[in-house]
Amino acid sequence: xxxxxxxxxxxxxLGGAIRVSTPFIFVSLGEAVTExxxxxxxxxxxxxxxxxxxxxxxxxxxxSPWFGVLAAMAAGAxxxxxxxxxxxxxxxxxxxxxxxxxxxxxxxxxxxxxxxxQPSAPPLPAIGFGDWSDIPQVRAALNVNVLFLxxxxxxxxxxxxxxxxxxxxxxxxxxxxxxxxxxMGLSPTTVRLFATAFGGALAAIGxxxxxxxxxxxxxxxxxxxxxxxxxxxxxxxxxxPIGCFAAAMLFGGAGALGPALQSVGVTxxxxxxYAAPYILTxxxxxxxxxxxxxxxxxxxxxxxxx
Amino acid sequence: xxxxxxxxxxxxxxxxxxFTALDDVSVKVPAGSFHALLGENGAGKSTLVKCMMGFxxxxxxxxxxxxxxxxxxxxxxxxxLGLGMVYQHFTLxxxxxxxxxxxxxxENAPKIIDWRKERRDLADFMTTMPFRIPLDVPVASLAAxxxxxxxxxxxxxxxxxxxxxxxxxxxxxxxxAEEMLGLVRGMTKAGDLTVLMISHKFHEVTSFCDDVTVxxxxxxxxxxxxxxxxxxxxxxxxxxxQPIAALxxxxxxPADAKPVLTVTALKAKDRTGLKSxxxxxxxxxxxxxxxxxxxxxxxxxxxxxxxxxxxxxxAGEVAVKAAPYASTREQSRKLNVRFIPEEPLRNACAPRMTxxxxxxxxxxxLNKDGKPVAWISARAIRTYATKxxxxxxxxxxxxSSPIQSLSGGNVQRAVLARELTGExxxxxxxxxxxxxxxxxxxxxxxxxxxxxxxxxxxxxxxEDLDELMELSDRILVMSDGALVYETPIASAxxxxxxxxxxxxH
Numbered sequence: 001x002x003x004x005x006x007x008x009x010x011x012x013x014l015g016g017a018i019r020v021s022t023p024f025i026f027v028s029l030g031e032a033v034t035e036x037x038x039x040x041x042x043x044x045x046x047x048x049x050x051x052x053x054x055x056x057x058x059x060x061x062x063x064s065p066w067f068g069v070l071a072a073m074a075a076g077a078x079x080x081x082x083x084x085x086x087x088x089x090x091x092x093x094x095x096x097x098x099x100x101x102x103x104x105x106x107x108x109x110x111x112x113x114x115x116x117x118q119p120s121a122p123p124l125p126a127i128g129f130g131d132w133s134d135i136p137q138v139r140a141a142l143n144v145n146v147l148f149l150x151x152x153x154x155x156x157x158x159x160x161x162x163x164x165x166x167x168x169x170x171x172x173x174x175x176x177x178x179x180x181x182x183x184m185g186l187s188p189t190t191v192r193l194f195a196t197a198f199g200g201a202l203a204a205i206g207x208x209x210x211x212x213x214x215x216x217x218x219x220x221x222x223x224x225x226x227x228x229x230x231x232x233x234x235x236x237x238x239x240x241p242i243g244c245f246a247a248a249m250l251f252g253g254a255g256a257l258g259p260a261l262q263s264v265g266v267t268x269x270x271x272x273x274y275a276a277p278y279i280l281t282x283x284x285x286x287x288x289x290x291x292x293x294x295x296x297x298x299x300x301x302x303x304x305x306x
Numbered sequence: 307x308x309x310x311x312x313x314x315x316x317x318x319x320x321x322x323x324x325f326t327a328l329d330d331v332s333v334k335v336p337a338g339s340f341h342a343l344l345g346e347n348g349a350g351k352s353t354l355v356k357c358m359m360g361f362x363x364x365x366x367x368x369x370x371x372x373x374x375x376x377x378x379x380x381x382x383x384x385x386x387l388g389l390g391m392v393y394q395h396f397t398l399x400x401x402x403x404x405x406x407x408x409x410x411x412x413e414n415a416p417k418i419i420d421w422r423k424e425r426r427d428l429a430d431f432m433t434t435m436p437f438r439i440p441l442d443v444p445v446a447s448l449a450a451x452x453x454x455x456x457x458x459x460x461x462x463x464x465x466x467x468x469x470x471x472x473x474x475x476x477x478x479x480x481x482x483a484e485e486m487l488g489l490v491r492g493m494t495k496a497g498d499l500t501v502l503m504i505s506h507k508f509h510e511v512t513s514f515c516d517d518v519t520v521x522x523x524x525x526x527x528x529x530x531x532x533x534x535x536x537x538x539x540x541x542x543x544x545x546x547x548q549p550i551a552a553l554x555x556x557x558x559x560p561a562d563a564k565p566v567l568t569v570t571a572l573k574a575k576d577r578t579g580l581k582s583x584x585x586x587x588x589x590x591x592x593x594x595x596x597x598x599x600x601x602x603x604x605x606x607x608x609x610x611x612x613x614x615x616x617x618x619x620x621a622g623e624v625a626v627k628a629a630p631y632a633s634t635r636e637q638s639r640k641l642n643v644r645f646i647p648e649e650p651l652r653n654a655c656a657p658r659m660t661x662x663x664x665x666x667x668x669x670x671x672l673n674k675d676g677k678p679v680a681w682i683s684a685r686a687i688r689t690y691a692t693k694x695x696x697x698x699x700x701x702x703x704x705x706s707s708p709i710q711s712l713s714g715g716n717v718q719r720a721v722l723a724r725e726l727t728g729e730x731x732x733x734x735x736x737x738x739x740x741x742x743x744x745x746x747x748x749x750x751x752x753x754x755x756x757x758x759x760x761x762x763x764x765x766x767x768x769e770d771l772d773e774l775m776e777l778s779d780r781i782l783v784m785s786d787g788a789l790v791y792e793t794p795i796a797s798a799x800x801x802x803x804x805x806x807x808x809x810x811h
Contacts, residue, residue, distance in 0.1 A: 169410040176399045183397040
């Protein structure tokens with residue numbers, strides 16, 4: 001085996017970014033759609049965990065990881081519909097319902113997931129973009145899961161769709177001004193219901209990736225708060241799908257810093273490097289916001305007091 | 307382009323429970339005419355047009371469109387007949403561009419929008435319009451006048467042949483208003499459009515409209531062509547015989563009047579954080595009213611927030627009677643600085659606290675000699691509030707009702723009661739009459755003038771130029787975050803002021 005020395009660090013970060021970022025991409029894209037319609041869904045962490053469980057269980061039972069992903073999407077859409085339905089009542093607070101549904105989703109996943117901790121499910125396929133190389137690190141870094149490619153394409157499609165499709169424009173109208181939407185004869189509640197369901201389905205794909213590819217097993221510690229972080233990433237990305245993708249990559253890359261340094265023998269401050277993504281997020285959030293002004297790009301209907 | 311239609315509402319009555327908002331009102335608007343609907347707040351103008359447009363189902367009454375009976379049960383029915391409405395509060399979506407707003411408002415917007423084709427169609431359509439509006443920038447970045455024009459363009463783009471304009475000029479400069487109304491008038495003259503305009507500005511009605519209908523308390527009190535009616539008659543129809551507070555005559559400001567408020571080289575960030583406001587210098591002397599004109603969003607709000615201590619300043623000095631002023635409670639008490647901000651319920655009240663408590667905010671913790679007290683006396687608060695409520699004619703169910711249950715005019719009266727009681731050396735006022743009726747407006751203006759004549763220095767910010775012209779001794783114009791123009795009232799010209807407001811200098 002050839003030793004590539006310090007080159008291993010950026011390579012490991014790239015590989016890590018691709019591997020770790022996928023759940024963030026899906027959850028943040030889902031949340032971006034939901035928030036663009038004027039609703040916050042904090043429950044995506046629960047949806048993610050339940051999606052991971054549902055995908056794993058269905059993959060075990062049917063032998064096909066793709067059925068698993070579909071099952072996760074259906075479950076996620078279900079959670080989204082419940083959230084959207086409850087929030088459509090007057091004087092119901094998005095945030096409180098979101099937190100309740102997050103805990104509900106996690107609890108339900110643990111309850112149904114108990115029998116699936118032991119059996120192993122078929123993993124999702126990956127494409128070896130690095131197969132031309134003899135260096136194992138390159139091959140490992142460029143072994144890209146199809147869901148990542150799908151996520152990247154989805155980010156582009158959503159970015160395009162917000163500008164160029166009727167549905168995209170309607171979601172933006174509803175999220176920016178419910179009064180205008182009503183004047184146009186649109187029902188904000190219905191649009192938000194579907195946007196929340198769509199967001200839930202995407203978040204559950206993120207969960208399916210966790211249990212069916214990386215780390216690739218179902219247990220009760222499968223998520224380390226990806227669902228919650230992704231919601232923060234949406235704000236950081238200013239509700240732009242391409243921005244969500246970039247933010248997820250950045251976050252994933254920072255997350256890979258610790259293991260990458262460890263692999264080349266840096267062992268000091270090991271746990272500190274694991275905190276890198278959070279420190280990075282905090283720093284960028286502080287640098288890009290200020291108390292004296294509003295957040296640019298925020299959908300007008302988004303409010304924590306609704 | 308399609309041609310105008312005639313619209314007639316016959317014997318419209320609308321009851322909300324026991325309350326009759328509209329009582330047997332008929333309006334006839336012939337094709338191609340520009341009709342004005344005059345009336346005070348709460349006179350039933352909005353109810354009438356909402357019944358006509360299908361937002362409300364009237365208790366009784368019917369609609370004739372082009373002489374034929376029409377059933378308008380929902381806004382969609384109105385759409386189908388070519389009837390549309392431009393609201394006072396814009397219904398354009400701020401983060402979408404003009405083009406996006408137009409296309410998405412169309413009933414038959416395509417699932418996937420071919421922007422090249424849409425842009426070409428829009429460009430063709432715009433050549434038939436008398437307005438020029440940039441369609442490729444987000445609506446939020448358009449000036450108010452441009453938004454108003456875009457709203458009208460949108461109605462025409464949707465093929466409407468009868469439109470209702472709800473106080474269309476309330477957010478425009480006088481020049482913008484005249485231009486816009488002139489263009490609309492041209493379109494009605496050409497027979498492209500029939501217009502019903504809700505207004506309470508007599509000068510607009512007399513110079514642009516053909517006919518007028520006046521409402522008061524839900525009843526039609528008069529109508530006719532503008533040729534037969536003068537302002538006095540219209541005013542009498544509008545307000546009836548209720549007493550209107552007279553404005554004190556202006557006593558001359560003494561030549562040696564001391565400066566009370568001095569602002570030097572003030573800088574602060576605006577709400578977006580991207581632009582800043584910069585007030586190089588401003589002095590308000592005792593016994594004068596200095597008016598600040600400007601279109602909303604040009605930094606007046608931020609300036610007031612800095613003076614009120616709601617917004618941090620980045621640089622500069624604010625001094626009251628030569629003492630540095632940092633907007634603390636102690637300083638404002640010692641220097642007799644009082645505020646009447648806009649949206650008083652939000653900016654000057656604790657909405658869920660009682661009327662008595664809100665009125666006592668400045669004094670509840672002081673005893674008769676102005677010394678701090680250890681125990682707050684609920685009885686003293688009630689006695690004090692009772693006195694002021696009577697003096698300022700605040701209509702409230704009880705002293706312990708939450709102040710948010712009061713009507714807009716009465717909230718404003720309660721705030722005035724609190725702020726104008728005791729010695730006032732500096733009074734800072736912003737849009738004090740927004741959304742209030744005739745009588746309340748007259749009373750509030752009279753009180754401000756009285757405070758001025760009593761020796762207070764008054765800084766008055768308003769979006770209503772008529773109000774500034776009536777009250778101010780000097781008028782300054784704020785545009786793009788800076789004071790750009792100053793004129794004494796004697797030589798003030800509404801058009802010159804308007805041009806500075808629009809930033810044309």
